[in-house]
Amino acid sequence: MKTQTVETPRSEQCYRILVVNAKGGCGKTTVATNLCAAYAARGVAVALVDNDGQGSGAHWTAQRPADAPLVELASSGRPALDRIIIDGLVHDPEREAGELVAMADLILVPMLPSAIDIRAGERFITALMTRPEFRAAPLPVGVIANRVQHNTPAQAHLMHFLGCLNVPVAVTLRDSPLYGEAMGAGLGVADLFDVRAARKEMTAWRALIHWVEAQLPSRAAQPRPLAAGRPSREARHGMPERARLVSGGQGPAAAGGSKGPQPHRLSA
Numbered sequence: 069m070k071t072q073t074v075e076t077p078r079s080e081q082c083y084r085i086l087v088v089n090a091k092g093g094c095g096k097t098t099v100a101t102n103l104c105a106a107y108a109a110r111g112v113a114v115a116l117v118d119n120d121g122q123g124s125g126a127h128w129t130a131q132r133p134a135d136a137p138l139v140e141l142a143s144s145g146r147p148a149l150d151r152i153i154i155d156g157l158v159h160d161p162e163r164e165a166g167e168l169v170a171m172a173d174l175i176l177v178p179m180l181p182s183a184i185d186i187r188a189g190e191r192f193i194t195a196l197m198t199r200p201e202f203r204a205a206p207l208p209v210g211v212i213a214n215r216v217q218h219n220t221p222a223q224a225h226l227m228h229f230l231g232c233l234n235v236p237v238a239v240t241l242r243d244s245p246l247y248g249e250a251m252g253a254g255l256g257v258a259d260l261f262d263v264r265a266a267r268k269e270m271t272a273w274r275a276l277i278h279w280v281e282a283q284l285p286s287r288a289a290q291p292r293p294l295a296a297g298r299p300s301r302e303a304r305h306g307m308p309e310r311a312r313l314v315s316g317g318q319g320p321a322a323a324g325g326s327k328g329p330q331p332h333r334l335s336a
């Protein structure tokens with residue numbers, strides 16, 4: 069994996085979420101950018117690491133409208149971050165397992181409901197999770213069932229396979245043209261709270277953030293020294309505490325800023 073080292077200054081409880089699969093085109097960049105947008109809509113300090121090899125994430129952040137909640141590239145040197153989302157492509161999980169485990173606190177694996185993708189996903193997850201490096205420092209891993217059309221044989225096949233694999237499904241995302249359109253505009257569905265079709269998708273992103281946040285403490289809740297007299301996290305960064313982060317919805321009230329995010333539309 070040609071990795072960008074994630075050495076951006078991080079706040080104490082900054083977690084790194086790696087979106088990865090050895091299979092191309094399964095939705096890694098779509099998931100990474102939408103997750104960034106969903107966190108940013110909640111006022112969370114989030115940055116994207118673009119490891120996808122094609123510069124898609126960098127392009128997305130460059131396209132992002134100035135009035136959309138801020139998502140930066142992790143290399144841009146923002147002083148304190150709460151979440152870092154890594155858009156990653158891995159070629160050989162057996163050789164790169166150690167690197168993946170070292171760079172992340174949680175791994176999300178998007179998978180498409182096709183026979184080829186299911187086989188590739190199975191190989192990837194099995195190769196990763198059976199490596200000694202992973203066993204020595206296991207991370208939460210969740211599958212994102214992506215581009216699912218409900219009540220189809222393909223969906224049933226994917227869900228059956230995931231049940232056998234014994235890896236949790238973090239969320240199921242529908243197949244929607246919104247994702248491609250939003251990506252081209254530097255947006256995620258969380259930015260499109262004025263667009264009716266996007267509001268349907270937002271339920272999934274709320275569910276995904278909820279799932280992710282529920283997994284993170286299991287690894288990161290190691291004792292941390294308490295600095296005396298330290299101002300609260302909210303006071304330091306104006307960011308939401310975790311409880312608010314998980315329960316907060318999208319939209320102006322959730323953004324933390326005085327003005328709040330502006331509604332975005334996709335050009336026809």
Ligand SMILES: Nc1ncnc2c1ncn2[C@@H]1O[C@H](COP(=O)(O)OP(=O)(O)OP(=O)(O)O)[C@@H](O)[C@H]1O
Pocket residue numbers: 091092093094095096097098099120122124157214215216241242243244245246247248249251
């Ligand atoms: N849920 C979805 N609904 C509709 N289209 C989607 C969805 N998820 C991804 N796509 C589309 O699938 C294509 C591939 O998605 P994406 O670029 O996110 O995959 P990737 O895994 O990052 O690919 P690569 O391996 O080339 O980096 C894009 O055109 C994207 O818009």
Ligand SMILES: [Mg+2]
Pocket residue numbers: 096097098120124155
């Ligand atoms: Mg990509």
